[in-house]
Amino acid sequence: MEERQQNLKGHKLNINARKTAMITGVNDVLSFDAGEVLLQTEQGILMIRGTDLHVNRLTLEKGEVDIDGKIDSLTYSDSTNYGKTAESIFGRLFK
Numbered sequence: 075m076e077e078r079q080q081n082l083k084g085h086k087l088n089i090n091a092r093k094t095a096m097i098t099g100v101n102d103v104l105s106f107d108a109g110e111v112l113l114q115t116e117q118g119i120l121m122i123r124g125t126d127l128h129v130n131r132l133t134l135e136k137g138e139v140d141i142d143g144k145i146d147s148l149t150y151s152d153s154t155n156y157g158k159t160a161e162s163i164f165g166r167l168f169k
Contacts, residue, residue, distance in 0.1 A: 124145040
């Protein structure tokens with residue numbers, strides 16, 4: 075477990091007044107729309123929910139994402155459960 079922790083890059087999440095978010099340590103953008111942004115980060119899957127969400131800046135080479143809109147909630151899930159979590163999220167989206 076300690077070996078895995080040492081291999082992780084930095085991950086930061088800065089939120090300003092629930093209107094903007096600057097996120098580092100992003101490996102991939104799994105999905106996004108005006109109500110939800112789903113990111114794969116160094117610390118697991120991050121789901122950001124809100125209204126009028128926009129991905130303003132996306133630089134996967136640096137692992138950085140900037141998001142604007144009204145942020146209502148942030149939820150992390152373990153990346154080891156990625157298959158199950160992503161399946162249930164995508165299953166709900168496409169029903």
